[in-house]
Amino acid sequence: MLMKKTLIALALAAAIGVASTTRSNSQLDELIERATSGDIAAQRELGQAYLQGTDVARDDGQGVSWLTQAADAKDTEAAYLLGDYYGRMAASSPRPNLILLQKQAQYLKTAAIAGHPKATLDMAELLLTRASAEDVPEEKRARAIADGELLLRHGADNGYVPAMIDLADRLETGRGIKANPEESLSYRERAATKGDKPSQYRLYTFYSDQQNPRRSETRARLWLKRAADAGHGQASADYARMLMSGQGTPKNLDLAAKYVAAAEAASVPDSVQLRKDLDAQRKVVDQRTAAEVLATTDALAPPSIPPKPDAIVRPPETLNDSGTESADSLLTDPVVAQFSSQIQALEERLQALGTHAEDLKAQVAERDSRIAELQRERDAALAWRAQSESAIAKINRVLVESGMAPIKLRDPPKFQKPYQEKAPVLAVVPSPSNGADDYAKGIVSMRAKRYEEARTLFERASSRGHTGAANNLGLMLVRGLGGPPAVDKGIALLVKAANAGSASAAESLAAMYDFGIGVERDRNLAIEYYELAVRRGSEKAKTGLARLQSDSPALSQL
Numbered sequence: 049m050l051m052k053k054t055l056i057a058l059a060l061a062a063a064i065g066v067a068s069t070t071r072s073n074s075q076l077d078e079l080i081e082r083a084t085s086g087d088i089a090a091q092r093e094l095g096q097a098y099l100q101g102t103d104v105a106r107d108d109g110q111g112v113s114w115l116t117q118a119a120d121a122k123d124t125e126a127a128y129l130l131g132d133y134y135g136r137m138a139a140s141s142p143r144p145n146l147i148l149l150q151k152q153a154q155y156l157k158t159a160a161i162a163g164h165p166k167a168t169l170d171m172a173e174l175l176l177t178r179a180s181a182e183d184v185p186e187e188k189r190a191r192a193i194a195d196g197e198l199l200l201r202h203g204a205d206n207g208y209v210p211a212m213i214d215l216a217d218r219l220e221t222g223r224g225i226k227a228n229p230e231e232s233l234s235y236r237e238r239a240a241t242k243g244d245k246p247s248q249y250r251l252y253t254f255y256s257d258q259q260n261p262r263r264s265e266t267r268a269r270l271w272l273k274r275a276a277d278a279g280h281g282q283a284s285a286d287y288a289r290m291l292m293s294g295q296g297t298p299k300n301l302d303l304a305a306k307y308v309a310a311a312e313a314a315s316v317p318d319s320v321q322l323r324k325d326l327d328a329q330r331k332v333v334d335q336r337t338a339a340e341v342l343a344t345t346d347a348l349a350p351p352s353i354p355p356k357p358d359a360i361v362r363p364p365e366t367l368n369d370s371g372t373e374s375a376d377s378l379l380t381d382p383v384v385a386q387f388s389s390q391i392q393a394l395e396e397r398l399q400a401l402g403t404h405a406e407d408l409k410a411q412v413a414e415r416d417s418r419i420a421e422l423q424r425e426r427d428a429a430l431a432w433r434a435q436s437e438s439a440i441a442k443i444n445r446v447l448v449e450s451g452m453a454p455i456k457l458r459d460p461p462k463f464q465k466p467y468q469e470k471a472p473v474l475a476v477v478p479s480p481s482n483g484a485d486d487y488a489k490g491i492v493s494m495r496a497k498r499y500e501e502a503r504t505l506f507e508r509a510s511s512r513g514h515t516g517a518a519n520n521l522g523l524m525l526v527r528g529l530g531g532p533p534a535v536d537k538g539i540a541l542l543v544k545a546a547n548a549g550s551a552s553a554a555e556s557l558a559a560m561y562d563f564g565i566g567v568e569r570d571r572n573l574a575i576e577y578y579e580l581a582v583r584r585g586s587e588k589a590k591t592g593l594a595r596l597q598s599d600s601p602a603l604s605q606l
Contacts, residue, residue, distance in 0.1 A: 091118040092126040124162040131155035165208040172199035176224040212239040248275035281314025432549030483509030499530030518545040519553040554581035
């Protein structure tokens with residue numbers, strides 16, 4: 049065995065020696081030694097180097113061999129790299145190659161089940177592309193579409209921005225899946241909120257469309273400014289033009305200059321004309337300001353005192369050859385200086401007010417999003433309560449018929465009416481103790497990718513009985529966000545949240561047992577949680593439930 053490893057290492061060293069490298073020989077020797085001794089990370093790194101020809105002579109055979117060893121040792125990234133490699137080979141093949149397609153599906157599926165976001169997206173694309181082929185039977189086509197859409201939604205719902213964008217595009221156009229403009233807009237806004245510049249600019253064009261019944265100048269301006277501030281070239285040009293024209297926002301040429309410069313840096317086609325227009329406007333403003341200064345100075349100048357008869361009248365020192373007062377003299381007048389100072393102060397005040405207004409609009413949008421989220425949680429909780437009351441009513445009928453006392457569903461504090469029928473009694477209201485504040489802060493931290501902070505806040509809110517926090521904490525523990533993964537504890541929290549009425553937790557558990565994400569695949573448990581989510585009003589769970597009940601998963605057919 050030692051002799052075999054030695055020969056492999058010598059062969060690798062010989063192959064690497066023919067390439068011009070940037071790594072030192074000692075680094076390559078060390079990488080080879082680690083890979084040969086079974087280091088999974090080294091095997092992946094060496095395999096990737098061979099496939100890309102990075103620091104070594106390109107050798108697809110060696111690259112695939114090392115990546116396969118790493119993938120067989122459960123390395124998720126290596127499995128994805130193999131799936132990506134076979135996909136590129138299949139795409140470049142002059143004729144359809146079934147073996148390459150099967151290997152692509154095999155490794156992408158392995159990486160997707162392990163939670164690799166890009167592999168999940170690529171697998172969804174593979175299924176939906178395959179479903180569009182003419183030679184696919186209708187039954188298999190429907191199953192491939194259902195599985196592809198489910199994987200695509202899984203990636204998008206777990207925060208992967210490229211999946212959000214792909215799903216938004218498909219829902220908008222109906223490409224591969226059923227069109228749903230409302231859902232498309234929702235996923236587009238989620239991608240934009242996470243900082244995707246093209247999505248931010250698309251939302252600007254959506255809300256500024258004159259034919260759009262949902263047209264909103266305020267939202268259009270907000271998304272345009274976000275895209276421009278994020279560095280989107282065309283957005284910078286459009287926002288500069290808005291500032292120059294004063295349409296929808298206070299006119300501000302100084303601020304417009306900043307965005308014109310950004311458009312020029314991005315080589316936007318119309319940035320040259322934009323610069324000319326800005327310079328022309330500035331010239332007009334400068335001329336108008338100079339004229340106003342002159343007029344103001346003349347109006348404020350004291351009347352001249354006629355000289356005494358005996359005095360020698362001398363020409364004013366401030367007159368030039370043409371007999372008029374020089375501009376330099378006027379511009380240094382104390383009155384003019386005070387006037388210019390007032391203009392500058394007003395401009396700074398207008399700019400500050402504009403910035404403050406944008407901040408307020410962003411806060412309003414964030415508040416609206418939070419209100420919508422709380423309303424969804426409230427509706428889910430009320431639906432669960434209604435179902436529980438119906439079930440208890442059935443049980444009570446049986447108990448009464450059997451001569452036993454009926455049971456009653458206790459009213460938790462969060463379901464109390466938001467008003468009092470009797471005269472209110474003034475009292476000191478304590479701070480919320482059900483973890484709502486920590487949950488809200490956790491959501492903000494999660495969106496800002498401060499995962500450790502979010503995890504701590506969700507733990508605190510979950511310990512106080514907040515269902516949404518338990519759901520989010522469970523997902524973070526399963527995925528290892530904000531700390532080491534704790535799959536068993538995460539699943540326990542998700543089960544707790546699902547039993548407490550969370551449709552999202554039921555959906556997550558169903559997907560985990562369906563695809564074996566962090567747990568062993570269990571079709572029966574997946575169906576059970578899909579059914580639970582459907583009963584609580586989840587539309588997305590219906591697709592997964594229908595597929596499992598058909599008992600022919602499309603994933604196994606590629």
